[in-house]
Amino acid sequence: AQKVTQAQTEISVVEKEDVTLDCVYETRDTTYYLFWYKQPPSGELVFLIRRNSFDEQNEISGRYSWNFQKSTSSFNFTITASQVVDSAVYFCALTKKTGNTGKLIFGQGTTLQVKP
Amino acid sequence: NAGVTQTPKFQVLKTGQSMTLQCAQDMNHEYMSWYRQDPGMGLRLIHYSVGAGITDQGEVPNGYNVSRSTTEDFPLRLLSAAPSQTSVYFCASRRTGTEGNTIYFGEGSWLTVV
Numbered sequence: 001a002q003k004v005t006q007a008q009t010e011i012s013v014v015e016k017e018d019v020t021l022d023c024v025y026e027t028r029d030t031t032y033y034l035f036w037y038k039q040p041p042s043g044e045l046v047f048l049i050r051r052n053s054f055d056e057q058n059e060i061s062g063r064y065s066w067n068f069q070k071s072t073s074s075f076n077f078t079i080t081a082s083q084v085v086d087s088a089v090y091f092c093a094l095t096k097k098t099g100n101t102g103k104l105i106f107g108q109g110t111t112l113q114v115k116p
Numbered sequence: 117n118a119g120v121t122q123t124p125k126f127q128v129l130k131t132g133q134s135m136t137l138q139c140a141q142d143m144n145h146e147y148m149s150w151y152r153q154d155p156g157m158g159l160r161l162i163h164y165s166v167g168a169g170i171t172d173q174g175e176v177p178n179g180y181n182v183s184r185s186t187t188e189d190f191p192l193r194l195l196s197a198a199p200s201q202t203s204v205y206f207c208a209s210r211r212t213g214t215e216g217n218t219i220y221f222g223e224g225s226w227l228t229v230v
Binding site for chain 1: 149151156157158159160161164174204206208218219220221222223224226
């Protein structure tokens with residue numbers, strides 16, 4: 001069975017602090033995709049990143065970086081120099097690569113509050 | 117770019133009423149799906165479709181019906197609304213090819229059943 005665990009329910013930081021959101025997943029599939037989505041207070045789901053299970057390179061996009069470690073089944077997300085606009089709920093998700101039916105397995109989400 | 121469009125954005129229903137949440141995408145995506153979001157539970161799959169005329173159940177299908185008569189549209193029907201269906205509903209779509217399995221979501225529909 002597939003499962004995604006985001007153990008941190010809520011995180012509160014002060015602006016300019018770095019913050020890491022943890023994501024641990026379980027799957028028996030050898031090929032899969034991992035995602036991060038952001039849900040700001042307005043409610044929409046914003047796609048942030050997709051990672052193929054064969055690609056363990058870390059990725060950096062501006063203040064955002066992702067650390068994918070297959071050995072520990074983790075796909076952690078770090079925001080450097082956080083800003084108030086980063087306040088949102090962040091979801092980690094998992095899907096099969098082949099025979100995919102559009103089914104994403106979501107974690108419970110981590111609510112990040114960045115205080116000025 | 118319209119992407120995935122959901123209507124209505126907000127709806128209040130009385131128990132036992134029926135309604136349809138509309139979803140349309142203009143990206144020619146083969147796959148479409150409906151999720152519901154509840155506090156502390158992330159998003160859970162209700163129904164999905166791999167193409168026009170083909171639908172299947174997800175994790176939490178009870179109380180919901182879907183159909184897929186065209187590639188663009190994937191409505192979600194609540195036949196007899198119950199308070200347990202109070203939730204935020206997201207329609208999503210994806211295509212294969214260079215984007216792989218990235219799934220794009222609509223803006224959400226907030227449904228309250230009283």
